[in-house]
Amino acid sequence: MLRNHFETEHNLFRDAFRSFLDREVVPHQEEWEEAGVVDRSVWRKAGEMGFLLPWAEEEYGGTALKDFRYEQIMCEELAAINEPGFMIPLHSALCGPYIAEYGNAEQKARWLPGIIRGESILAVAMTEPSAGSDLAGMRTTSVDKGDHFVLNGSKVFISNGLLADLVIVAAKTDPSNKHAMGLFVVERGMEGFERGRNLKKLGMKSQDTAELFFNNVKVPKENLLGDAKGGFFYLMNMLAQERLTNACGAVAGAEAALNATIDYVKERKAFDRPVAHFQNTRFKLAEMRTQIDVAQVFTDRCVMDHNQKKLTAEVAAEAKLFTTELLCKVVDEGVQLHGGWGYMWEYPICKMYANARIQRIFAGTSEIMKEIISRGMKL
Numbered sequence: 001m002l003r004n005h006f007e008t009e010h011n012l013f014r015d016a017f018r019s020f021l022d023r024e025v026v027p028h029q030e031e032w033e034e035a036g037v038v039d040r041s042v043w044r045k046a047g048e049m050g051f052l053l054p055w056a057e058e059e060y061g062g063t064a065l066k067d068f069r070y071e072q073i074m075c076e077e078l079a080a081i082n083e084p085g086f087m088i089p090l091h092s093a094l095c096g097p098y099i100a101e102y103g104n105a106e107q108k109a110r111w112l113p114g115i116i117r118g119e120s121i122l123a124v125a126m127t128e129p130s131a132g133s134d135l136a137g138m139r140t141t142s143v144d145k146g147d148h149f150v151l152n153g154s155k156v157f158i159s160n161g162l163l164a165d166l167v168i169v170a171a172k173t174d175p176s177n178k179h180a181m182g183l184f185v186v187e188r189g190m191e192g193f194e195r196g197r198n199l200k201k202l203g204m205k206s207q208d209t210a211e212l213f214f215n216n217v218k219v220p221k222e223n224l225l226g227d228a229k230g231g232f233f234y235l236m237n238m239l240a241q242e243r244l245t246n247a248c249g250a251v252a253g254a255e256a257a258l259n260a261t262i263d264y265v266k267e268r269k270a271f272d273r274p275v276a277h278f279q280n281t282r283f284k285l286a287e288m289r290t291q292i293d294v295a296q297v298f299t300d301r302c303v304m305d306h307n308q309k310k311l312t313a314e315v316a317a318e319a320k321l322f323t324t325e326l327l328c329k330v331v332d333e334g335v336q337l338h339g340g341w342g343y344m345w346e347y348p349i350c351k352m353y354a355n356a357r358i359q360r361i362f363a364g365t366s367e368i369m370k371e372i373i374s375r376g377m378k379l
């Protein structure tokens with residue numbers, strides 16, 4: 001279905017980003033998958049090209065492109081090449097905005113230029129071994145010691161966990177109020193800040209997902225973002241944008257899986273005819289085509305609503321729920337239509353299947369999305 005919300009400048013941006021990926025990412029994907037992490041140098045190259053935080057103000061080195069369609073394009077193109085480790089959306093559309101939105105002028109001047117150049121890679125650390133969906137159940141604490149805070153606790157499943165130079169860490173700040181938490185920027189090299197192993201995962205092999213440990217880390221007062229008790233609100237506020245990036249990537253991922261499957265079933269023969277000619281195949285592909293088109297229209301509308309600051313947390317949750325469930329359905333059908341070859345790592349559909357599964361879990365599970373949506377229905 002023809003999409004109608006992109007203008008010429010977006011198409012030019014897409015061409016530039018796609019050729020950057022073809023040049024700097026695609027040739028390295030196998031090597032990064034083996035290493036379990038992408039090379040730092042690609043972050044700097046992306047920075048040089050203006051692909052990191054393109055929305056940021058020019059005074060920090062950004063290009064002030066305050067239009068979420070550019071973020072959408074990058075999510076889509078990364079999904080199209082099935083690259084899960086080079087997490088520009090996490091850096092640009094999730095972590096960076098915390099600093100831009102809740103940081104003061106001094107913090108923005110200190111951190112944003114390096115972040116935009118790709119020299120300082122970002123991560124956000126909310127999840128703990130015993131608290132994921134229930135963020136208010138986290139145990140990491142931060143105690144005010146006058147001119148600094150002392151941070152203690154641990155985090156798990158942190159994307160960019162090994163590469164990150166600046167980690168936005170959520171920690172409890174008032175034992176009498178479970179929703180009182182602050183967001184603290186912990187920097188590479190701070191005493192007491194340790195990283196665990198690169199966790200072995202079902203998919204997303206090129207992404208470094210790690211445990212982080214904080215043992216009496218002295219965090220200067222200047223590294224607190226906003227109010228020491230406002231972090232829970234800040235997290236909830238930003239999660240809507242994160243969920244929209246998930247939706248943008250999920251629809252594009254479903255499209256890529258559909259295309260890979262179409263290519264395969266046209267080539268593969270069974271009972272003297274292409275697998276594409278069986279009615280079951282054609283009906284499955286027709287269903288996928290229809291559902292992806294519907295999801296795309298909804299997601300594009302969410303992007304435009306977000307540009308006008310009208311996207312609610314509930315609708316962002318609907319977008320994430322619908323598109324990530326659809327993605328998982330499409331990759332599953334795709335594997336089925338590939339037969340045994342679909343289970344082989346050398347086939348793109350196999351990696352797509354493995355990479356997709358987490359989408360229904362991170363940034364809030366599908367069940368939590370349903371909680372958010374139903375809360376909005378005032379049942």
Ligand SMILES: Cc1cc2nc3c(=O)[nH]c(=O)nc-3n(C[C@H](O)[C@H](O)[C@H](O)COP(=O)(O)OP(=O)(O)OC[C@H]3O[C@@H](n4cnc5c(N)ncnc54)[C@H](O)[C@@H]3O)c2cc1C
Pocket residue numbers: 123124125126127130131132133134156157158159160201204209358361362363364365366367368371
């Ligand atoms: C590869 C990967 C990358 C990640 N990256 C990051 C990151 O960068 N930063 C970060 O902070 N976190 C990250 N996460 C963590 C992720 O966001 C959490 O795993 C997710 O929020 C779920 O939390 P949990 O794993 O503790 O599951 P749990 O909260 O223990 O949930 C277990 C099950 O219970 C269900 N459940 C929980 N509460 C309810 C409820 N109220 N109603 C109904 N069902 C419920 C869940 O839906 C789920 O099915 C990442 C995780 C992975 C695997």
